[in-house]
Amino acid sequence: MNLFLDALAWLFDPAQWSGSGSIPQRIGEHVWISLVVLLIASAIALPVGAIIGHSGRGREVAIRVSGGLRALPTLGVLTLFGLWIGIGLSAPILALVILAIPPLLAGAYAGFESVDRHTIDAARAVGMRESQIVGKVELPLGMPILVGGIRSATLQIIATATLAAFIADAGLGRFIFEGLKIRDYGEMLGGSILVIILALVVDGCFAVTQRLVVPAGVRAARSPELRSAPARPRAVVGHAINEGNQ
């Protein structure tokens, strides 16, 4: 309980809210790192996932590669890259990209794959080009699951971006590592709380987005007037967040 009070005292100490290494600065860095990682990982994983989901080819390979990447301990990868590339942001960003690719890939191909084959066949039969099938049929209909994948990846990135502070002077992880070093457990817990709040806020935004991207026609099918609580099957993408506790 004392520890918790220490954390609150640290959080509300005005000294932490301004100057170099302040809470707002660290939050900014944390968000920025997460965003960069998400963009790089998306640029790699989403097109590949879309191609796999559209063509139905390469699924086995993708599952194996994702499984392999997931098995890598991020702290180990980070240390390896740190020794190889050196101190700075490149190593953590690279390590986080590797972490983020599996859930993004899974979300993309699961989303594209979830679209009824009958609907796609019909779209092709009336004269849509493959690119039009992807853009006008598979993307809008698979969007909720795709966003689910991005959501899962983003949460993992935010949680694990604390590790960036291991070899770079950036992010909310600074408070955790610094607190550990100088045995200021209030600061350590305070930093953790900030990461949790950031993750919850971002997750809330994604929850709203995920609802908004369900096409109106699909939503209409799921909830006719008589059924107030439709049993809607949801694809499970991503995995539980268990990083940062090695």
Added chain:
Amino acid sequence: MIEFRGVTKQFPDGTVAVAGVDIVMPPHKTTVLVGSSGSGKTTLLRMINRMVDPTSGQVLIDGADVATVDPVRLRRGIGYVMQNSGLLPHRKVVDNIATVPLLRGTSKAEARAHALELLDTVGLDRSLADRYPSQLSGGQQQRVGVARGLAVDPNILLMDEPFGAVDPIVRAELQQELLRLQGELGKTVVFVTHDIDEAFLLGDQVVIMQQGGKISQAASPTEILANPADDFVADFVGANRGKRALHLAQVDGRSVVVDADGRPAGILAQ
């Protein structure tokens, strides 16, 4: 006119879906392909718009080999209606009907206006235009499917078991509607079904297919009943039994038509 010349389709797994088919489907008439599942009737239909390409042989539309035409361009010029409508669930009815004209570059306003007219054509109220497919009944969805097939005013309309998934009453209604439409529009219709009654009702030419993708007989319904090509056809159309094996019985001086089970089918007109 659609013509198949020595068309064979073998799938990569070795299955022969269509074996050496020669058939002419006359213009402005309805040709019905009928057979049990696995007889290759849908494969035959899908070769017309190149959803399936033949392993050997040629498919010609008005004398031109379809293999020489870009598949996407070809498909945009041919109406296609399928089972379970195949409508895009995330688009409104009016946008579903306008799909192909929009792909061909028709302006949005024009395509929508035409789509509304097509709702009239297929007997649907214009108030349904802004609904989504999931908000319509099965029969209404099929009508929208037909409207989409007609949207570019194609010469050819392909229908792949379009009434297979609706209940018998709606099915009968849709069949009558199709007959009416065909009377007005005179398209070259190719229609796939496994229901011989539907085939006889709708077809000017009925093509009976058997396992292994061979044609057993292609003729008018009357001819098929009068001269079935072989035992398979006779058995398939049920020429010797049930409601098709009719005979006359005299009741109080009038000729009553009775089926094989002794059930009255009607009175012979004098």
